[in-house]
Amino acid sequence: MIQQKFIAIGGGSGLNKKVHSKINQRIIELSGKPHPSILFIPTASRDDADYTERFIDYFQHRGAQVDVLYLCKIKPTYAQMQEKFDRADIIYVGGGNTLFMMNLLRKLEVDKLLQQAWHAGKLLCGVSAGSICWFDAGNSDSRKDNNPDADYIKVTALGFMNAMNCPHYDSEQGRKASFKKMLRKYPGVGVALEDHAALEVVGTTYTIITSNDTAQGYKVYWKDGLFYEEPLTQKPNQLLDNLLAK
Numbered sequence: 001m002i003q004q005k006f007i008a009i010g011g012g013s014g015l016n017k018k019v020h021s022k023i024n025q026r027i028i029e030l031s032g033k034p035h036p037s038i039l040f041i042p043t044a045s046r047d048d049a050d051y052t053e054r055f056i057d058y059f060q061h062r063g064a065q066v067d068v069l070y071l072c073k074i075k076p077t078y079a080q081m082q083e084k085f086d087r088a089d090i091i092y093v094g095g096g097n098t099l100f101m102m103n104l105l106r107k108l109e110v111d112k113l114l115q116q117a118w119h120a121g122k123l124l125c126g127v128s129a130g131s132i133c134w135f136d137a138g139n140s141d142s143r144k145d146n147n148p149d150a151d152y153i154k155v156t157a158l159g160f161m162n163a164m165n166c167p168h169y170d171s172e173q174g175r176k177a178s179f180k181k182m183l184r185k186y187p188g189v190g191v192a193l194e195d196h197a198a199l200e201v202v203g204t205t206y207t208i209i210t211s212n213d214t215a216q217g218y219k220v221y222w223k224d225g226l227f228y229e230e231p232l233t234q235k236p237n238q239l240l241d242n243l244l245a246k
Contacts, residue, residue: 002121003203005030006160008131010167010193013095014211015058021211023198028062030200031089031123037065039088043104044096044129047072051094064090071104078109085113090123093130098155099142101129111158118160131167131193132157134201137186139166139179152178154186161201162244163189169218170194183222189244190220192229205237221246 007027014021028036038059042052047070056066069076069084076084085091091114093101105111114133118124124134132138136159143150152174154164166179169192176192183190191199197215200207208217217232223246232243 002119004118004121004160005200005202006118006124006126006134007198007200007209008134008165008167008191008193009125009127009198010131010169010215010217011095011128011171011195012211013055013127014196015054017058017061023196023209023211024058024062026198026200026209027090027092027123027125028064030202033089035063035065036089037067037087038090038092039067039069039084040092040094041069041071041110041130042094042096043069043071043110044098044101045094046096046100048096055092055094069110071108071110075108081108081110081113085117085122088117088122090125091117093124093126093133095126095128095130097142097145098129098132098138098140098157099153102133102155102157114158118158124160128167131198132165134158134160135163135165135191136161136188137164139164139175139182139190141172152182154182161191163191166190166192166220168195170216179220180227183220184227187222189246191243192218192220199232201240202237204240206240206243207236207238208232208234210234219243
């Protein structure tokens, strides 16, 4: 039986080879292979060369094979993209501008390839914008690229999980207040992830993984006019239905 799975990372991708990252270790483990093939999608960073080089260097150092799907610098054919997806055990979506990324993924039909990978049980991962990717929507700072004073916005994502995601919950000023306000306007459950905290979903269960002792994930929602911010336990294999229920 195929189990659908993803790891959404709130921030801090941990690409320092000298520092142990429990989250990145878990990515390798959950692939089920000692030397998995990873497809990195750096679209949200507009195919940033330094970011991509650090990603390749880090995961190759840990025994993985890394391929890259460039969508900004290069315009691959659908068949070329399909081939890269078929070879990959892990698809990892990088951080950056969520709105730009989602628009381009849809324009080039990469969203369809990600849906196919999801249903095939490939491990989907992502940090920041790449964390939002798997949820119904996310709290995004995409407008701040052109205007630092712009408000956070709701960006519609792929909808593999029926919740709204907020990365960088602890590290960016205004995130908490914005997410609280956003959930009031768009009722539902929110999953807020601090930097160095990740939500792992496997089938009908979830686990919070952290790369340091203080990082935390939260279930946040409005109910009967009151706002709730509940720290998520780091016990493994919790029922996903409990996370999504108010």
